[in-house]
Amino acid sequence: MSNSMEHVSQSRLISEASLKERIIDLVTKWEFILVVLFLAVVVYFSNASPYFLDYFNMMNTTFNFMEKAILALPMIFVIMCGDIDISVASIMALSSFSMGYASAHGASTGGIVIIGLLVGLLAGVVNGLMVTGLKIPAIAVTLGSSSLFRGISQAVLEDQAYTHYPESFGYFGQGYVGDSLVPFELLLFVILAAVMGFVLHKTTYGRKLFAVGNSLTAARFSGVPVDRIRFFNLALNGLFAGIAAVLLTSRIGSTRPNIATGYDMEAITLVVLGGVSITGGKGNIVGVIIAVFLLGYLKFGMGLLNLSAKVMIITTGFLLIGAVLIPELLNMLKSWRKLKKQQQD
């Protein structure tokens, strides 16, 4: 036999996994746990509140978390490479501020959107240049730049607000797709998630991301343009912050320097809850997407029961830890069982 198995299989390899083991493998998978949690949320709240399992409501509540979900998409890339960006919320503020400025000076809807995206991109580029050009860790750069970006909008806008946007600008954050009940924001997220998922799992760029995340040095020695990738990630993060800023600004129809406060931490929460390793090199877009809806509907359900926001943050905190702890404990159990079985052979 001259096929691959010749050298690959060896006498001491343990026989193929049994069905039972495969089921255990599946059960301890992160995505599986997330799906189970998601279903648990749906089942529980459908019983607890008559308003939960309502098509309009389920669609409508996505308005609450789509901007954060969109922020989470490129954040997967950034975190995958072992970096982190805590300035996205501030980029949103800067971008929203620029849109308000443009609108106040008579820009059309198209112009406003383009300016919002460009400013986001530009801010991301600034982050990227400092991280890769000056070789400063991303967390240090974005720690500083987050005050800077928001500070710029505050310095100019002071205690004022931009409140006048063209009528048609409202569509991005408030509109629905055609006559359906599907919010435009949701559709946009689905499209962006599909694109980003494809890039992550099916393209060379994605493969290189995993390489950089696992070993920056080895990736560099393999000809992967490490710095270009990290730069590109941060720039992309800026661009997506621009997109999120367009949506949020359109949704609330006004801009103040404190817009989107706390969005960065929420986006990062989604990414880590989705199973992306904070040290880089491990992750999956599906996990993050499930995490988005899990957290979104959990909050929605708890809101319907009029639970205090403080109960919600406590629950989110435990969920975050539990989502890692449970598979970890199951995994420990799994390896223990496996070894035990081997010993019996």
Place this chain on the structure above:
Amino acid sequence: MKDIVLQLKDIAKYFPGIKALDKVDFTIRTGEVHALIGENGAGKSTLVKIMTGVYQPTRGSIFRNGKSVQFKTSHDAQEAGVVAIHQEASMFSELTVTENIFMGHHLKKASGMLDWKAMTRHTADLLNKLELDISPDTLIKNLGTAQRHMVEIAKALSVDAEVVIMDEPTSALSLKEVEELYKIVRQLKNEGKAIVFISHKFDEIFEICDYFTVFRDGQYIGEGEVAKSSIDEIVKMMVGRSLNQMYPKKEAKIGETILDVEGLSLPGYFSDVSFNLHKGEILGFFGLVGAGRSEVMRTIFGIDKKSAGKITLAGEVLETTNPGLAMKKGIAYVPEDRQEQGAILEMSLSHNITLPQINDLSDFGVLNSKREKNVTEEFGNKMEIKAANWKVNANTLSGGNQQKVVLAKWLATNPQILILDEPTKGIDVATKAAVHKFISEMAGEGLAVIMVSSELPEILGMSDRIVIMHEGKVTSLMNRDEADSDKVILAATGHGQGDRHE
């Protein structure tokens, strides 16, 4: 018969999906240097880790001076007088030499405070003993590979142990340090200590070992006295068959110049390095560790940025370069540190092997798993990588097999110029022969090869010409027929001025 100090009985170690060790017996005696021999992946390092409490055996028992013991952590092993120099780099690069040596067993004053003065003094003594000219306060990150390895040796010696295990201690050392190490090993032996010595180099085994044990595929095969055996016999036990030729250098037709390096400099590392390379040629680079060979290669490959000099590739001057560009121009570089630079440990073998040419294996940036599979299988099999399948992560492989993955990944790019930095470091004899045969064949097909190596027989046996470096400068250039070990070593130590040929 000497006293038995440490005995392992019926040891087994299972990892999920693989039996690294099964039914292994191993006995160590005082005043003896005991060679542990086996192919890559035979389970040698795993056994070391079991003996030092890093791993817990799945089954079996350990006896220390006849008493059954359990080493829950390496601390327990150390208390029982068992220490090891591990195969994987295990240094704290941001800490000083002193701290690296005493981590885990810092010296304390009567008051309970750490006694830095005493530790520094001890370190200075140890460094003296090893004839290492570095200050105890130097940070490890400022040391070269060989110096780091020597510090590891010093670390093992800092504990007053009865059993000292050395897992491929010489793989990153050059002649001078190896001599130093032999001296130490002999001294320890005379002091009545037991030494376990793991190496793939038979000259070393025959030079300092008294006794040997052979493993194959995680199982005990046999043992014997070194003096009463031959290389052939041992190789047969190891591989299951005999090997004939170690350095199968084929005569190759030397073609036109493909690479011309002139006055290349990188301050702090090397200066004014010039040489050229022809198609079909194997150009050996020899020097003591720290001579700056690796940096020259890294600069050519574009990892480090040159400060002066000219690199001409196939008639075209390369102004600035980076690894991506160098690869496009047909240069492949197999780095010396496979853990850090070579393999991506948490990625699958397949993804590792295809990474350098992932762009070419894809359709407009979209991955093509079929093509990836083909390349993986072709080169993985060529290098005889032993693994459960191509989807396992590289970190589950033995050290030698990891090196094969790194080789496979670069050979798969079909380079015009192949730069190998210590290509057979940590590789067993059988594979080494295969790698050599392979390099030779590739050169025969017109590939230009640069081979950096600290192993003199390898350099002498494989090279068409030899460049010798000393402290960042090229001191000599010899043709195959005029080179001999004395002349090469002399040039490498900065003495004798060999003739310079162009």
Place this chain on the structure above:
Amino acid sequence: GGDKAADAEKTKIVLLVKSLGNGFFEAVADGGVEAAEELGNVESIYMGPSSATAEGQIEIIETLIAQKVDGIAISANDPDALIPVTKKAMKAGIRVISFDSNISSGGREVALAPSDTNLIGQQQVKLIAELCDYKGEIAILSATAQATNQNAWIAVMKEAIKAPEYKDMKLVDVVYGDDAADKSYREAVGLFEKYPNLAGIISPTTVGVLAASKAIEDEGLKGKVQITGLGLPSEMQHYIENGTCGQMALWNPVDLGYSSTYILARMIAGDIEGKAGDKVDAGRMGSITIGPDGETIMGEPFVFNKDNIAKYASIF
């Protein structure tokens, strides 16, 4: 009146506040419960985001729309940002009013101001003037730069101080403590540093007035630098009793929650439209008249000093 129909479903009225964990709003909630009990068939729900952001309030309003509550009274973190979502709520048949910190017109039906903006601003200036004998340098320590009600009051104060009786007083600076104890404290100390002759500070925010009082006490400036502002009696009792803060003002948050609930209940029951000129029968608060553009004023801010602080500290 609630005894028209014997429906088991109670009218759900939500008091949506700026954020949880603030004594002022906890007192507002008490007022809501009090009104609900009086009204009988009303369920008073107290909600707020965990930190004071408009985005957080929007999230809550969306779920309130989903569960079809009957009315929402909002103390808004942003007068403009909430408009699209409150419009959506009104379209879904929910009655929306704002109280305390109001939503701009178009985003609510009635805006119940605790007091008249002009009145508050003028009163603050008068309080500090009385404390420092109508002379000296005055500074303002506000919450965040984006707090709308604060900004409106500050604008009035800037105007009011131009009056002839304040000719010897000068407003030298406006600083922002972001409603954080440490930053407010630091800003207060910064004021002492920058203006060695500072005579008084106005801090129209509960966190700020507390932190500034502490700073005055710590720096040994009691008597030299006066402090007034808007503060909760229970929180400021110490400084008023020991004389650091001679007097300060606030409206009754319990009444605010009480009135809001009454107004909403009457609107939901169809007793009133919520238009200008409507008169609301608001229980113990008597009759409240809705002004032009839905703007309604509850009453005058109440002044607290050594004599009455103990009595009110036990209430809110």
Place this chain on the structure above:
Amino acid sequence: MNKKLEKILQNRELNLVLLTAVLLIAVTLRAPSFLALKNIERIVNDTAILIMVASGQLLVILTGGIDLSVGATIAFSGMAVSMLNQYNPSMPVVVLILLGVLIGTLLGAFNGACVAFGKVPPVITTLGTMSIFRGFTFVLSKGQWVTAHEMTEAYMNIPKGKMLLLPNLTIWAIVVFIIMFYFIRYTRSGREIYAVGGNKTAAHFVGVSEKKVNFMVFTIAGALCGLAGVMWTARYAAAVNETALGFELQTVAACVLGGVSLAGGAGTLTGVVMGALFLGIINNALPVVNLSPFFQMGIQGFVVLAAIVANVLMEQRNDKKLLAGRRR
């Protein structure tokens, strides 16, 4: 410069001293009174809490982790102790301080247990407990504040009084600094932190228990937050739900400015203290220099960023010099 001093202050710290000097000069040019002795004393005192908490953060970062829950831990322990003080005014302050430390220790131990024994990465653990602890602060206080009137004089005097010419709070910080310095430099456990952060495999090989170290650093960080909680609430005479909101980023910033590697294994306590003082100077200078308050945030971001960039550039230059000098 003196060789010994140079050894104590590593390159990075020297750089930071330089940057701090530049910052001080810049501020003094705008506000000449800033450099007065009294004011410097005040800045140090104002930075004392940051120094305490940042030195705990240092330990966590040295292992390669991060503690995002410090602000919430301060809030919870501060609230708990203030309420104890409120309901048992006779309880001696020593007991209150010890209880504060104990509560912080327990919260830190919870973090530590999740990280060490549950293998939950530090960021996730503390991102979670950041919410959990703050949520419980609210549950504990039922949304109410504890203010000066409910606190005893003795409690409020913990940070306030003076001893040996220095404010008590500053003395507390100095004591914490000395203990931490001794711990990091002169105990095995202290050194093991560097081992785990520097190279986990190597640490394992020399018998250093990663679990023990992880558990320990979070517990110590928690204990310091507990102490800080007492100091904070006593100093501002107010225990509120939002106490120390966002403080985690300040402590991380102090570490980053102080040259601590976020990858773990490298960093010194003196660096962190200087990083904290640098931030303290900015925080105290911003209200004093005559600039629109609306510029504060932007300027703070700019100065921090500039300091980080300058620090990195100076260090890169030093490295180059070191290299060039190595081989002539």
